[in-house]
Amino acid sequence: MTTTRQHGEMYWALGCAPEPPYYASIFSTLKMAHRPGYAEMDEATMKAAAEQDGYLGHQVVHDGDRTIFISYWRDMEAIRAWGAHDLHMQAKAKGRSGWYAWYRSEIVRVEHAAELSR
Template sequence: MTWPASTPPPPYYAVIFTSLRSGIDDGYAQTAQRMEELAAGRQGFLGIESVRDGTQGITLSYWTDLEAIRAWRADLEHAEAQRLGRARWYARYSVRIARVERAYTYG
């Protein structure tokens, strides 16, 4: 993962995934790595940034358009990871989708 993600000039879209882990690992790290690799190969993927502090985490993925986000959500391997997330790894989570209108970087 590159931080910050190397994104083109706006507009583009961000998927903001905030989560509270359940405390169960059981393959979580391997699945998270696989999802990052899988997303990176999808058409419309621009980049990803992620931070975790104990059980709380925020992951932002960047996409060219809403159709690319829909296609990623519907990916069969990603859908299975989502199912496992609900069943094992997350006590709760929230997904927000936003259009990035302006972006600034320092340093």
């Protein structure tokens, strides 16, 4: 299920949010103006992540050149497996070498989640 909201979207692999606990990997970025190959790599990594065991969903919010991308995972083992995935490692290397002016990566354990949708 994809829920489109102003400036962002939420996607859950199973159609709805999982019950906590689960993990979130938060990736906040400021993109460089010139980033050849970025859109193609972004699409490929999104597809590859969604195929990983333990992937639960994602949320992304864009504001100009700033993005916050949150991927949700069953456990730390799934996050580590995604971190070691060849395509993800290629994307990280390209991000460090020129796609991003700044980025921050955080991993958190979600203990509680509540949602209201109208």
